[in-house]
Amino acid sequence: MTDRPGHDGAVSSGSALRYVAIGDSLPRGFLFERPIRQPPGPIQVRWSPLLSLFDHPARGYPELVRQRLAATGLQVRLDNTLTCTGAPVRAFWDRGPVRDLQRVLAGGADIITLTVGANDILPLWAGYALAATAARGVPLVSHRRKQSLLDRVAPSSDAAEARLQTFEARLSDLLGWLRVTSGDARIVLTTYYNPDGSSVVHERFVTPLNTRIRRVADAVPGTRVVELDPLFDGHRITAPNPRRWVSGVDGLHPTDAGQAVIATAVAAAITGGRLVS
Numbered sequence: 001m002t003d004r005p006g007h008d009g010a011v012s013s014g015s016a017l018r019y020v021a022i023g024d025s026l027p028r029g030f031l032f033e034r035p036i037r038q039p040p041g042p043i044q045v046r047w048s049p050l051l052s053l054f055d056h057p058a059r060g061y062p063e064l065v066r067q068r069l070a071a072t073g074l075q076v077r078l079d080n081t082l083t084c085t086g087a088p089v090r091a092f093w094d095r096g097p098v099r100d101l102q103r104v105l106a107g108g109a110d111i112i113t114l115t116v117g118a119n120d121i122l123p124l125w126a127g128y129a130l131a132a133t134a135a136r137g138v139p140l141v142s143h144r145r146k147q148s149l150l151d152r153v154a155p156s157s158d159a160a161e162a163r164l165q166t167f168e169a170r171l172s173d174l175l176g177w178l179r180v181t182s183g184d185a186r187i188v189l190t191t192y193y194n195p196d197g198s199s200v201v202h203e204r205f206v207t208p209l210n211t212r213i214r215r216v217a218d219a220v221p222g223t224r225v226v227e228l229d230p231l232f233d234g235h236r237i238t239a240p241n242p243r244r245w246v247s248g249v250d251g252l253h254p255t256d257a258g259q260a261v262i263a264t265a266v267a268a269a270i271t272g273g274r275l276v277s
Helices: 048-053 061-071 099-105 118-135 142-152 158-182 199-218 255-269
Strands: 017-023 078-084 111-115 188-190 223-226
Touching: 017 061, 017 199, 017 255, 048 078, 061 078, 061 111, 061 255, 078 099, 099 158, 099 255, 111 118, 111 158, 118 142, 118 199, 158 188, 158 199, 188 199, 188 255
Parallel strands: 017 078, 017 111, 111 188, 188 223
Antiparallel strands: none
């Protein structure tokens, strides 16, 4: 019989634990570099076939978590078919659990990680993202001046409120369903980090989104939250190499070093910081 991670934080060894990863491009391992032949998974959103060319699941944090747990002697079987670049929460919960979510969880789960929410409000920030990409290519303008110009194209705090409310309601339903379906599985949610460190992005994007993620998690017993923003402090897109953990190409997604740091924090949350052999 499979040993499950108990709510007290201890994880015991035994037969293989089943780990189901759910979420967007962070757990999917998306990174703009040399394209690879990576077909999109069963969960798909608009542009999935194109974006999947830059998916590197073997470099996403779920696979790195599996490796860290395996290094301690735990046998873990990872299913990351519920990760999808560009996926908002409705890709997993649309007036109820989507078919592929039900299919995967029908097999049970001992560990579930969930990273979702950024794509629910990211469309409002499309202009900012494009401007930020263009600004990085202008070498003779100071970072402070660039950021001042970028702040002017950032959407207001009120612009995303309706989207955030819908996201919170869906995430609450999804997380509640996961808890009921998975029983005493260890469920870990991650928040998001501020990739460029700007106060506007922090106040209007990262903080409102992370606040809702924490609020939903607090309402579901046995759920742990991994805070990503503090981890990336000093390692954002403005940091010099090799301290930078955010891709210099898109200024948004984590590098391999960033994924590794996320994986270490998630693995610690899964085990409660300790392992029982």
